[in-house]
Every structure is written in C-alpha cells, then in structure tokens.
Amino acid sequence: MHHFEYRNNTLYAEDVDLAALAQEIGTPFYVYSEATLRRHIGVFAKAFAGADTLVAYSVKANSNLAVLKILASEGAGADVVSGGELMRALKAGIPPEKIVFSGVGKTDAEIKAALEAGIHQFNVESEPELDALNRLGIALGRPAPIAFRVNPDVAAGGHDKISTGRKEDKFGVAWHEARALYARARAMTGVAVKGVDLHIGSQITDLAPFETAFRKAAGLIADLRADGCAIERLDLGGGLGIPYGAGAVPPHPEEYAALIKRVTAPLGVQLIFEPGRMIAGNAGVMVTRVVYDKKGEARRFLIVDAGMNDLIRPALYDAHHDILPVCRNPGALQVVYDVVGPVCESSDFFAKGRCLPETPPGESVAVMSAGAYGAAQASEYNSRRLIPEVLVNGDKHAVIRRRPTYDEMLALEATPGWLD
C-alpha cells in the first residue's frame, strides 16, 4: 500500500498535488511519501512483533539522509556496504549497534571506520576478509563481531543480475567450507563469532527459495553448535519483492514472517533483516515531463525529460514500472508508446509497447515504484545533472536533495596547467 493516488484526475503524493509540485520543482524529480516509508517499516516490524529482531534497512535502496532519518526514528538499523553508507547511516542518527556491514570488498579503511564506530556485525564474505578483520581487530584492540555470509546455492531473485545466492555468484562463502571457516575464526583473537548470515537475491516473489535457504541456515546453526560454536544471531538478508503493477505478486510480509518464525523459532537467535526495496520501492515515484511525441517509422515514442541515468532499472534489468499521467484525461485516446529518454543509447527507455493515454508535450507522467534503486543508482551520464528528491508529509513538502547547478556538476574537475 502506498500514498500515491488520483484526486479529481490529478495524481497526489499524500496531500500534495504532483502537477503543482512539477511546476514548482521543475522536472524530472523524485518524490517520496513519508507516510508510506513509515508504514512499510512498521508493517515489517509488526510482522515480527514479540521476536528478538533487528530490522537493518538496506541503505543502498535509497540512501537519502532524510529517508534514513525517518527510518531511524521508527527504530530501524542499517545494512551498509561501503564507508559512505556507514557515514550516512551514522549521520542520520542510526545507532552503530544497529548497523551491519555487508559486501565482498570491504577495504581496510572501511573496516577500521566501522570498528571504531562500534557496529553490530560484519557479514564476512571470504577467508581473506576474515584475515583482514582479525588483523584490524587485533590492531585496534577491538575484536570484530562477525557472521559469515554463507552461500546456500539457491536460485532466487527477479532477474539474473539480482540473484546472489547461487554458487556461481561472487557472494558469501561456500556452503561446504563454512564449518571449517567458523572453526578458524573461533581460534582468532581479532574477531568474535556471533552469527550466520545469508542474502539470496532481490525482488523475490516466491517463498520457496527463502524457505530452502532458511532451512539450510537452520541446519548449519545446528551443526555449528554441535561443533561447540555459540551462534546467537541469524541474519536473513533482504530480498522480499514488491508489486510493480505487472509480473508476479509477492507474498505479504506477514506470510514471509510466518515462514521465518516456523523455521527459526527453535533456534533461539536474534533475527536480523536487511529489507531495502520492500521499504522504499513503493514509497517513491519519478515525475518526468513529455518533451516530444515522436511518430517514428515503426513505433511511437513518448520522449520524456528523464533518462536512463536518472532511473536505470528498465535498461539494466528489463524492469517494469507502471507509468501514469499526472493529470488524467478520461477521454484521452489510448496509444501504444515506447517511453524513452533523451540519452544517446537504445537502452534509454522506461517502457516499450506500453498502452497509455495520449500525452501531449508539456504534460507530466509519473514513473511508479521508483523509490528503491532509483535515485540511488543515478549517474550524470550525458552530463545530465542528478535530479532533485522531494519528501512529502501530508500537505507539506521539502526538497531533500536539490538539483545542482552546472558549475557544481563541474566543480570537482580541473584542467592541468599544460592545457592552458
């Protein structure tokens, strides 16, 4: 459920008229609904009420400071994958003891920063990383709390590029090596073994792969305990899909929670979750204006002022996003469009062969379900400035990331003296 709906044929974000907002902000821009963000994190927390859980929001999905601050105020922790995300999470007021650090390539500098901050857990993805954590834990006199991210070899995820739990994927340690690695880690003084971690993919719309992976993890915990290894936490990652308006419908968080409670209840562990998309995805849309309606030789193109640099999901994952006119005209002709941006790539599209009301230049459309992996994956390709992000709360709105000036876009570049 989200808070984007039509009132008198105009699309609103909560109580804010998006046509008026487009006039004020200028297109393209992202707009997020605070009520939706709060609702989603609340639904997740409620599904696990009574259990010992840490909901560590996956910052990569939407890392805007205001978004993080909202989630922090709801009691969320953070799943971070870089020194930059760690810095953002701390700056937003997320307590270090609620932060977990995932990722296959943590550098010494990143590990040091996280150790000094006193985070809850490092999710260790390889033996060399274990050695680095041990070395730095000893050097700083602070053992690193760790869980190994184990790779259960389960196929899951809405697209090949967002599947992470197969043995061909770069993530996690091999299942059959896990027990030996835990034994090695237990003998180290620079790390403290705390738990088991896994994350099998993203936009998962079927409970079956979760169940297979979670049962394997429960079995591993039993084996590790039999080896004499105390395991007090189980991090189940993120990955629960959201409805995008087409494609498979994901299970409700309550069903996901019921499965998890069934599988993990006998273990007596703290459960950690790293939801990203489920929290932010349907809490945001991207508003973009039609520049031209181009009748090509074989297709009709709705050319909008946002490009693949602003929202890369269709280009990268063939992702479906619903597209809605900001001002709906019930009498409009239905037209089959390719909705494309101005970037010089054929992959610069938001929809292909999509039936939409005929939309004249100057009108805006909303690309729906763009709150996760939208702004966070944007770039300045084609020297296009990053687009603003706006937060709505009831009838209030605030720009939470402004559009930079062209001078700001160039500010970090320099031409060496010999070119003068």
Ligand code: LLP
């Ligand atoms: N934890 C780890 C270790 C992850 O790698 C991810 C996502 C998450 C949690 C959060 O997963 P979520 O709950 O959002 O599914 N850019 C792609 C998605 C990439 C997901 C990467 N990892 C997209 O736009 O579909």
